[in-house]
Amino acid sequence: MDSGLYVHVPFCVRKCGYCAFFSRSAEPGLVAAWFAGIERELAALPAGFAPTSVFFGGGTPTALDESELARLLDLVRARVDLRNLAEWTCEANPGTLSPAKLARLRAGGVDRLSLGAQSFAAATLRQLGRIHAADETLAAVAQAREAGFANVGLDLIYGVPGVARETFQADVEAALALAPEHLSCYCLEIEEGTPFARAAAAGRLAVSEDEQRAQFDWARARLVGAGFAHYEISNFARPGRACRQNLLYWNGGEYIGVGPAAHSHWAGARWGNTPELPEWKRAFEEKLEPAAKARETLVMGLRRLAGWGRTEFRAATGFDYDELRGPEIARLAAQGLLVVEPDRIRLADDALFVSDAVFAELV
Ligand code: SF4
Known part of the structure; x- marks a missing residue:
């Protein structure tokens, strides 16, 4: 049976306006405290835990600098039984990548890169509060291929208020032109506590569900027509390239998450960590x-x-x-x-x- 390790890397260069994930800026003191906590959690992994997939998510794992990424990879390699490993993903923001970081990830065993492209239109990227421009996404994909990544996924966001259907369609075409192995199309959700939620409450941001649905239906037809399997509501993959870690969550498989806000499901129990830095603790634990x-x-x-x-x-x-x-x-x-x-x-x-x-x- 497959099982997975999730490592939450809670650092971002800047907060995007729509995002409710737990993250902070990568100040040296916080990064040091986070490493100490991750080391403790990895040392306490249950006996017999040998994951088939590892996933660095966030936040922005690649907000760590090259030496910090190397330290994280070394830590996982030293503490985790990787003999069953079949896929190791790292999420990345195109504005935080370099050939050196990509080479480091690849050399450390990461074989799947999940890039938060979100859009290729300058106005949409600005509206979302992304730190990167479209040409950085193009460069990131080229650099990832150069570094030896044969499995690259791109995330797109649709249904952004005020963004015309044609603009989103152009995003999908731009993503396809990069020949990724995997594409995720996420509907913009207005998450509580975000600047987008405040703008919506003030009447400055109106989501049109009809438009969101039209964009979703269009993307679905286009991607399936381009040879992608639509294997989960928001996810499309080339044959054999469905994300193993996510499949695990959807198949009812077991996983252990380390880091603030990470969740676990292992041996009939479920627990979650508090979204806190420098220290986090168990928020809850329950037998199912x-x-x-x-x-x-x-x-x-x-x-x-x-x-x-x-x-x-x-x-x-x-x-x-x-x-x-x-x-x-x-x-x-x-x-x-x-x-x-x-x-x-x-x-x-x-x-x-x-x-x-x-x-x-x-x-
Ligand atoms: S880069 Fe990702 S995790 Fe960080 S704030 Fe933006 S959407 Fe959230």
Whole structure:
């Protein structure tokens, strides 16, 4: 069974206006404290934990300088049993990369780069508060290939208020022109506590769900037409390039997260860390009751376009999905939101954009 290690690198050069992830600026004192905490958590990994995937996420892992990245890679290599490793991803902001950092990551074992491109239009990047320009994304992809990365993913954001459909379409075309192995298209969400939320509350930022949906539908058709598999609501991949760490979350697999705000699910328990620096602690820890865990797995797995096969779900959870949520599944099928086949259930195409409402009925 696959398992994953997530390392939260909570540093960003500057906060983007829409972002609610936990991050701070990479001041030397905070970076030193973070390393001390990560070292402690890695030293306390459970016996027998040998992840199939490692994921450096954030924040911006590449906000660390070259020697700090080297230290992080050394730490993971020294403390984690990597004998089963099949994929090691690092998220990166194009404004924080250099050939030297990329070479360092690649030499340290990282084989997948996930680049936050978000847009290629100067006005959209400015509106989002991104620190980089489109040409830095182009340079980052070229440098990543040069450094030996055969697996590069790009993130795009759609549905940004005021951004015309044609502008987003041009973003998708620009991303395709870079020939990535993976593309994520995330809908702009207005997250509580962000400058975007304050602007929306003041009536200065109006999200159009119809426009967001139109952009999503267009991107989906375009990317599938270009040979990408649409394998999860927001994610598209070339054959064999689906992100293993994310698949793990959606398949109900086990993972351990280290760093502030990181979450874990291991051996029937779930816990999360507080979003704090210089020190963080356990925010909560709970034992999962098997049926509750199975319902959660049901919902997570329905994010995948393939949905759940009956046998696969039973193998993952020990339950039949009809036993757990039979009446709700039948009702959602009658509403055209779930496709129910004799031995498989999956989200209907019409439900992809309103999946949260469907999941709320099932969890
Ligand atoms: S770079 Fe990423 S993590 Fe950092 S503030 Fe922007 S969106 Fe958030």
